[in-house]
Every structure is written in structure tokens, then in C-alpha cells.
Amino acid sequence: MERVGLYPGTFDPVTMGHLDIIGRGMKLVDRLIIGVAVSEAKRPLFLLEERIEMMKEECGKLEGPGRAKVEVLPFDTLLMHFAESVGANVIVRGLRAVSDFEYEFQMTAMNEALNREIETVFLMADVRHQAVASRLVKEIARFGGDITSFVTPTVKERLLEKYRK
Template sequence: MRIALYPGTFDPMTNGHLDVVRRAAALVDRLVVAIGIRPGKTPLFPIEERVEMVQAVIAPVAAQIGCEMDCITYDDLVVTAARRVHASILIRGLRNGSDLDDEMQMADMNETMTPDLKTVFLPTSSMMRPIKATLVRQIAGMGGDVSHFVPTIVASGLKVRFAK
């Protein structure tokens, strides 16, 4: 069974993330979306809400593609989280060359720590390349419409979060 781990903060999950999920699901038998908890960072959405949103977004994709999908959280090294779920593949999405430079450094470090864990880079589709969670948060925070950039459940969550 080919198991892949797709790590990130998913704060919030964007259509770019969803694009990578679809592409990865076509390559593996089981895809685990791993939401990272980083000490010292204050996310927009608490971890429980991020898990709920990610699960709601990936469930229809799993059913459509026929790939088993799960969502977990982790607060340690990504290679440790990958070992826990028996993943042999790390999925990383790429939007541009800057992403590639950063991701290559992380892939090299991860491979040094865990040589049997392979990183697979998946480019996002051209329509998704401009989408960045940071920009989505800024647009939503200023009252802008983010419905083109995030799944419906996430857009609703952002409206609620910024209505306060």
C-alpha cells in the first residue's frame, strides 16, 4: 500500500491545497493530510476547526477518486509524523520557483533524517498558483470575497471569523 503524508498548517485550506490533494490522491492508495501545530504561532483557526474543515473538504475527493484519506495533527517533526502513519512519501505542493528552492532544502533535510521517506513535488494547476493562505487571510480580513480561492466551507468559516 502506497501511503503519502501531505503536511501543512492549512490555515486556512485553500483551493491550491485541494488541487494538490486531488493530484496526490491519484498517485497513492492512502493520503494523510497532516495539520501542523507550531508553538509560538497563533493561527487564525484553532486546530479543531482546521481539522473539521479539512475533513469536510477531502471527504468528497476521497469518495470520487477512491483513495483512502485521513486528517491528523502533529506537533513534532514531519518525518516523525510520517513514520507514525507508515508513509513512505511526503507530498509537497509547488506554486513557483521560490517554493521549489525552499522545498528542496526541507526535502534534503528530511531525507538525511529519514532516507526511506521520499519527497514528491506536485505543481499546482496554473489557475491555483497565485493562491496563498496568507493572502486569503488578508483579503478576508479586509472584507474581500475569497470564494474563488477557498472551498465553500472555508469561505463560510472566514466570514464568521472576521465578522467578530
């Protein structure tokens, strides 16, 4: 049976923390789907198409022997419905801090109530990325701070371009 993982998020923008979880998740499954949420309620800075493009570009750099094939797909449905539609049997989630755990614990319980066949796997964020959050990266960039250690050079340039406009 093919192990299909799903790593969902808004990815506005994709950070080094996201890429760390993706790279590690690629070792656990045969195919890893990155589900880019529409998330209109979060009012993302980047358009959905831009977030998908960034994610495809960055994930392409992670592919290699012994790692899952990655697909990047948008979604605007209930997570478990999306997971079922792509054949996922594992949801991959990253944890940075204790505050993440409470939210993720509730989400996992609700997801399990919807479909007990799909497991949720938590990966702890690398110590270097535990404080990294897209929201904070955007704020630092907006006020002219250095975001070099939080995002790739390509994402940094895209983010800075957004704030130059």
C-alpha cells in the same frame, strides 16, 4: 506494499490550491494522510480542531473510485518522525512558484538526511491556484475582498465569520 502518502501543512485555512494537490495526490497513493500541523509559531487564525474539521469536511468531497482513502491527523513533531509513525513512504508537497522551490529543496535534503526511505514528491500547482496562499486569502477576507475563487463556500463562510467577531 501499501503506498502511504503524507501531505503536511498548517491549512489555515484550506484553500482550493491545497484541495487540488490533495485530489491529485489521492491518485498516486493507496492512503493519503493529511497532517495538520499545530504550528503555534505561525499563530493560526483557526484553532487546530477547526482546521482538522474543515479538512475532513473538504476531503470527504474528494473521495471516490480510484482515489486513496484520506485520513486527517494533527501533528506537533518533526515531520519525519510523524511520517514514520503513520507509516508514510511518500511526502507529498505542492509547488506554486520558484520561491517555493528553494525552501522545499532545503527541506527535502534535510528530510532525506533523517530518513532516506521516505521519498518526497512535488506536484506543481494548477495555474489557477499558483498565487493562492492561505496568508493572502486571510488578508483579502479581513479587508472585505472577494475570496470566492480561493476557497470553498464552506471555508469562505467560516473565514468571514472569524473576521465578523
